Amino acid sequence: MITRYKKYLDFLDSKLHKMFDSQRPFIKCKSGCSYCCEEGEYPLSELEFIWLMMGYEGLDQDTKDKVDANIQELISKPRQKMYKCPFLIDKKCSVYNNRAIICRTFGLISYDSKGKKKVPFCVDKDLNYAEVFDKESSKIVALAPDGTEPVAFNIDREFLTNKEFEKEFKIFFGDDKTLYDWLKE
Numbered sequence: 718m719i720t721r722y723k724k725y726l727d728f729l730d731s732k733l734h735k736m737f738d739s740q741r742p743f744i745k746c747k748s749g750c751s752y753c754c755e756e757g758e759y760p761l762s763e764l765e766f767i768w769l770m771m772g773y774e775g776l777d778q779d780t781k782d783k784v785d786a787n788i789q790e791l792i793s794k795p796r797q798k799m800y801k802c803p804f805l806i807d808k809k810c811s812v813y814n815n816r817a818i819i820c821r822t823f824g825l826i827s828y829d830s831k832g833k834k835k836v837p838f839c840v841d842k843d844l845n846y847a848e849v850f851d852k853e854s855s856k857i858v859a860l861a862p863d864g865t866e867p868v869a870f871n872i873d874r875e876f877l878t879n880k881e882f883e884k885e886f887k888i889f890f891g892d893d894k895t896l897y898d899w900l901k902e
């Protein structure tokens with residue numbers, strides 16, 4: 718199953734690469750920028766969680782100890798809606814190749830399950846899409862200076878983990894929970 722899931726991730730990453738590339742004038746993502754890992758719920762399926770923990774198993778002992786300490790600190794507190802991801806070490810993802818689907822899609826404009834456009838929250842930190850987003854009206858109001866159009870993509874988790882993909886790649890995503898809940902188990 719994991720081999721087939723890796724094929725699915727290769728497929729997804731190549732699609733996302735093209736999407737990010739098409740939106741390059743609006744994208745400010747760079748190494749060390751970690752706001753999207755500092756405050757979130759991080760929903761992920763059982764399959765994604767297994768893959769994430771396989772990444773954790775492959776870490777060196779020092780990094781593992783740091784992640785362990787973060788996990789202990791997180792799950793010792795009552796469940797919070799938004800929290801820092803315990804896999805974020807020194808402002809970098811320690812399990813980058815094994816990160817969840819939501820971690821891969823973050824930063825683009827997406828359609829939510831009701832078809833509404835959702836701009837990444839880091840627009841408020843003057844990052845992705847900030848130059849073309851009007852905070853008052855909450856609308857995209859301009860093109861990039863080179864004429865690139867800001868577009869929304871169908872990258873909602875519900876869509877990306879649907880039955881069609883399960884059938885095509887012969888995978889099964891399983892239950893969905895937040896990272897906190899998976900780690901608390």
Ligand code: SF4
Pocket residue numbers: 744745746747750751752753754823824837839844845
């Ligand atoms: S999505 Fe936003 S917060 Fe996350 S790395 Fe990109 S610019 Fe930074």
Ligand code: SF4
Pocket residue numbers: 753754759802803804805806809810811812813816817820
């Ligand atoms: S798994 Fe990695 S990319 Fe995803 S939220 Fe955690 S630190 Fe960020």
